Amino acid sequence: MTEDQATDVLYPVPERLLDPTQCPEPYISSMEQYQEMYRESLDNPDQFFGKLATELLSWSKPFHTVRHGGLHHGDVAWFLEGQLNAAYNCVDRHAFATPEKIAIIYEADEPNQSENITYGELLRKVCQLAGVLRARGVRKGDTVAIYMPMIPEAAVALLACARIGALHSVVFAGFSSEALRDRIRDAKSRVVITADQGKRGGKTIETKRIVDEAVKECPSVETVLVYERTGADVPMTKGRDVWWGEEASLHPNFTPVEEMNSEDPLFLLYTSGSTGQPKGVVHTTAGYLLGAAATVKYVFDYHPGDIFACMADVGWITGHSYIVYGPLALGATTVIFESIPTYPTPSRYWELIAKHKVTQFYTAPTAIRALRRLGDDWVKDHDLSSLRVLGTVGEPINPEAWHWYNDKVGKNRCAIVDTYWQTETGSNIITPLPGAIPTKAGSATLPFFGIDLAILDPVSGKELIGNDVTGVLAIKRAWPSIARTIYGNHQRFLETYLKPYPGYYFTGDGASRDKDGYIWIRGRVDDVINVSGHRLSTAEIESALIMHHAVAETAVIGAHDEVTGQCIHAFVCLKPGVSKGPAHATDLNKELVIQVRKVIGPFAAPKKIYLVEDLPKTRSGKLMRRILRKIVAGESDSLGDISTLADPSVVEVLIAKVGSS
Numbered sequence: 333m334t335e336d337q338a339t340d341v342l343y344p345v346p347e348r349l350l351d352p353t354q355c356p357e358p359y360i361s362s363m364e365q366y367q368e369m370y371r372e373s374l375d376n377p378d379q380f381f382g383k384l385a386t387e388l389l390s391w392s393k394p395f396h397t398v399r400h401g402g403l404h405h406g407d408v409a410w411f412l413e414g415q416l417n418a419a420y421n422c423v424d425r426h427a428f429a430t431p432e433k434i435a436i437i438y439e440a441d442e443p444n445q446s447e448n449i450t451y452g453e454l455l456r457k458v459c460q461l462a463g464v465l466r467a468r469g470v471r472k473g474d475t476v477a478i479y480m481p482m483i484p485e486a487a488v489a490l491l492a493c494a495r496i497g498a499l500h501s502v503v504f505a506g507f508s509s510e511a512l513r514d515r516i517r518d519a520k521s522r523v524v525i526t527a528d529q530g531k532r533g534g535k536t537i538e539t540k541r542i543v544d545e546a547v548k549e550c551p552s553v554e555t556v557l558v559y560e561r562t563g564a565d566v567p568m569t570k571g572r573d574v575w576w577g578e579e580a581s582l583h584p585n586f587t588p589v590e591e592m593n594s595e596d597p598l599f600l601l602y603t604s605g606s607t608g609q610p611k612g613v614v615h616t617t618a619g620y621l622l623g624a625a626a627t628v629k630y631v632f633d634y635h636p637g638d639i640f641a642c643m644a645d646v647g648w649i650t651g652h653s654y655i656v657y658g659p660l661a662l663g664a665t666t667v668i669f670e671s672i673p674t675y676p677t678p679s680r681y682w683e684l685i686a687k688h689k690v691t692q693f694y695t696a697p698t699a700i701r702a703l704r705r706l707g708d709d710w711v712k713d714h715d716l717s718s719l720r721v722l723g724t725v726g727e728p729i730n731p732e733a734w735h736w737y738n739d740k741v742g743k744n745r746c747a748i749v750d751t752y753w754q755t756e757t758g759s760n761i762i763t764p765l766p767g768a769i770p771t772k773a774g775s776a777t778l779p780f781f782g783i784d785l786a787i788l789d790p791v792s793g794k795e796l797i798g799n800d801v802t803g804v805l806a807i808k809r810a811w812p813s814i815a816r817t818i819y820g821n822h823q824r825f826l827e828t829y830l831k832p833y834p835g836y837y838f839t840g841d842g843a844s845r846d847k848d849g850y851i852w853i854r855g856r857v858d859d860v861i862n863v864s865g866h867r868l869s870t871a872e873i874e875s876a877l878i879m880h881h882a883v884a885e886t887a888v889i890g891a892h893d894e895v896t897g898q899c900i901h902a903f904v905c906l907k908p909g910v911s912k913g914p915a916h917a918t919d920l921n922k923e924l925v926i927q928v929r930k931v932i933g934p935f936a937a938p939k940k941i942y943l944v945e946d947l948p949k950t951r952s953g954k955l956m957r958r959i960l961r962k963i964v965a966g967e968s969d970s971l972g973d974i975s976t977l978a979d980p981s982v983v984e985v986l987i988a989k990v991g992s993s
């Protein structure tokens with residue numbers, strides 16, 4: 333890194349963004365304006381958010397009470413008495429006003445197959461699917477599992493659920509059949525929406541087959557609705573499996589929405605926590621939708637006519653908020669990208685931007701790092717002049733990747749918004765605003781409106797006041813889009829987020845506030861590993877490994893990785909009597925990787941597996957993953973206190989093992 337790329341250099345808002353002859357005037361166009369609005373959002377939240385909710389959302393019945401409850405009791409509620417429907421807000425109102433406006437640009441796996449869907453068409457598709465779901469017995473409050481490739485019908489499925497007040501539970505299509513099965517069971521879904529096959533990077537994915545495997549062990553499932561993505565001849569179980577196309581054609585293409593109360597749940601989305609059991613994070617209708625819409629407006633400075641392209645998968649929260657709900661709530665044109673950044677060549681993103689004249693582009697540091705590695709030639713010579721805002725999300729972005737994004741993609745004339753948030757926060761909570769907040773490479777900068785940040789001493793829980801402090805990141809009061817509960821387990825919600833530091837929402841991340849008050853996210857302080865922005869818990873992977881017949885015990889850690897941020901290293905102790913010879917070890921390694929792919933999904937596969945005799949444990953039997961992390965990081969000289977280990981001699985053996993592999 334050169335001198336001027338040092339991390340505390342402040343990069344001013346690019347002049348072009350503030351020049352009305354070149355760009356629409358940003359909604360927030362100075363630091364002072366941001367500070368004033370931020371202060372207002374904390375000092376007069378009822379007024380601030382009441383106004384925002386009236387401006388950005390359409391209500392069938394107005395709310396009177398802006399806020400109730402809070403973090404102390406875990407009874408957060410916003411916009412009480414109000415009624416609205418998320419699908420009405422994302423589809424109907426725009427279809428009524430501008431039926432010919434493009435709602436979705438579908439950039440298919442093969443570059444020459446893109447398609448546009450107008451708001452008028454989207455409304456018809458959503459209504460027909462809503463009719464199918466109703467006819468299949470789905471009612472307000474039921475859950476529907478969605479396991480779909482990245483095609484417009486994925487968005488249609490979400491919105492059809494929202495239309496009838498059913499909670500969608502999207503399971504990322506990279507999850508294995510077993511992971512899907514567990515999520516269907518936990519949510520007690522009776523209907524699964526899927527596709528015959530998926531297409532990704534030129535490869536075919538046997539989506540329906542995975543669903544069949546999963547559903548075998550889900551007696552609650554009565555209907556599997558199959559969209560014809562490729563038209564392949566897939567097995568259909570009579571009485572249970574039906575074709576989307578056939579069913580939809582039986583239903584009228586207008587059907588009224590179900591009126592929902594503000595606090596009625598909109599969806600659940602599973603995410604990994606510190607234990608093996610994934611949590612179904614529940615978001616509500618009004619607060620969530622407002623968070624998504626408000627951040628598309630202010631964080632991405634969305635103006636009418638803009639083309640919004642978020643490259644996430646709809647199976648993650650980023651896809652929910654920034655492909656579907658946020659952009660559509662504002663009547664924007666949103667891009668659904670089915671492929672991968674390197675198909676057919678590593679220019680795919682840049683071709684997509686040039687072809688569709690994308691104005692806001694949102695991706696993850698892992699994709700930026702991977703493309704940067706492949707060289708600048710792939711990004712040169714594409715017309716990226718439509719771009720105004722470049723977003724990143726999912727993990728800390730290293731300054732090198734930030735600069736590459738800024739220089740090579742943004743040509744130093746776009747805003748870089750490093751947006752920090754979580755499944756549980758619903759929408760961006762720490763982020764620059766394009767026209768207002770100068771950036772630093774690698775810092776998510778400052779809190780969004782209504783986010784009352786605190787950095788706490790991890791041990792005492794005391795708030796660390798002032799600048800130049802490091803601790804754990806927490807938030808002092810509820811904001812509209814905070815998750816309300818964990819599906820079927822409110823106690824776990826309280827214990828995970830609200831009880832560790834009473835009165836605060838605990839993010840699970842470490843953070844520093846630098847001398848200028850800028851926030852730097854340091855990564856998870858719990859047992860969550862972040863691989864390419866995908867959250868995985870050590871316990872989840874360990875329990876997948878332990879299911880293998882040869883495995884006695886295992887410890888999984890996150891190690892640094894150039895491209896994916898973190899990668900998984902697994903330490904495995906074999907059962908007595910299992911051969912550990914080199915030939916067998918290679919086979920075992922393969923089997924263990926397959927095991928994890930099968931139980932969780934390919935993205936959770938360990939990059940390295942060490943077959944070891946023993947693991948570092950305390951006398952009380954607690955696994956000390958910290959020691960393994962240090963050994964793998966090459967920091968064996970700073971292991972800290974190992975005297976609490978039951979057998980400190982294992983450390984030397986492990987150091988030798990890691991060193992030799």
Ligand code: 6R9
Nearest residue numbers: 725726727728750751752753754755853867
């Ligand atoms: C949106 C999303 C949340 C975790 C979060 C943190 C990490 C996300 C980040 C970031 C540094 C950013 N994270 N954005 N770390 N800078 N801009 O990713 O949700 O899948 O729930 O993950 O991701 O560790 O706690 P989710």
